[in-house]
Amino acid sequence: MKRTISSLAAVLVAVAFMTSCKTAASNKGAVQEGQAPEQKTEIAKGSIVYVRMDSLVKKYDMFNDLQSELEAKVSAIQDDLNKKGNNFQKKTSAFQDKLNKGLMTRSDAKEQSDKLMKEQEGLQALSQKKQAEIQDETNVLYRKVMDAIHKYLVKYNKSHKYSLILTTTSDSPTIIVGDESLDITNDVLNGLNEEYIKIKKNK
Numbered sequence: 001m002k003r004t005i006s007s008l009a010a011v012l013v014a015v016a017f018m019t020s021c022k023t024a025a026s027n028k029g030a031v032q033e034g035q036a037p038e039q040k041t042e043i044a045k046g047s048i049v050y051v052r053m054d055s056l057v058k059k060y061d062m063f064n065d066l067q068s069e070l071e072a073k074v075s076a077i078q079d080d081l082n083k084k085g086n087n088f089q090k091k092t093s094a095f096q097d098k099l100n101k102g103l104m105t106r107s108d109a110k111e112q113s114d115k116l117m118k119e120q121e122g123l124q125a126l127s128q129k130k131q132a133e134i135q136d137e138t139n140v141l142y143r144k145v146m147d148a149i150h151k152y153l154v155k156y157n158k159s160h161k162y163s164l165i166l167t168t169t170s171d172s173p174t175i176i177v178g179d180e181s182l183d184i185t186n187d188v189l190n191g192l193n194e195e196y197i198k199i200k201k202n203k
Helices: 002-020 053-058 061-100 106-160 185-202
Strands: 048-052 164-168
Touching (some): 053 185, 061 106, 061 185
């Protein structure tokens, strides 16, 4: 039963994935996770530039706000399941104690045992349901963040007019060797956060 109640912790792996956005840095390649260089010179229109997506998402205020809300919800669900699980364990221990002392008839023992079995099944079903809900919310969170970034980049490139904007991540780099002056991560991040602050104020 403990494993059933604690199984929701597996969902935290997905949430942790969103939290870290794969921050484990790769030691290979010219494009790596870390502090993006300050964009000192203007990049020519028509250039091919890139964004370090894991670093961008990790520092995006919208992502951090949504992720904090989700973590609070996961914590509340875990607390509730733990309470229900502890209560169930107490009932099970009390039942076993009476059974061992011969304080119950066979029919009473059978009836009580059936009730406990149904309660355990109910807790297992509840735990699975909550896991599915959190996983679904995690997926929605990710899609919201990616959609906001995509929309911003479309608007961003209307004025910058780059030929291509590529994305790369530290653990799965699509850019093996790249000129760091073409890294627009910080510029995009600043614009995203400024836009998000305006949206929050208008709500």
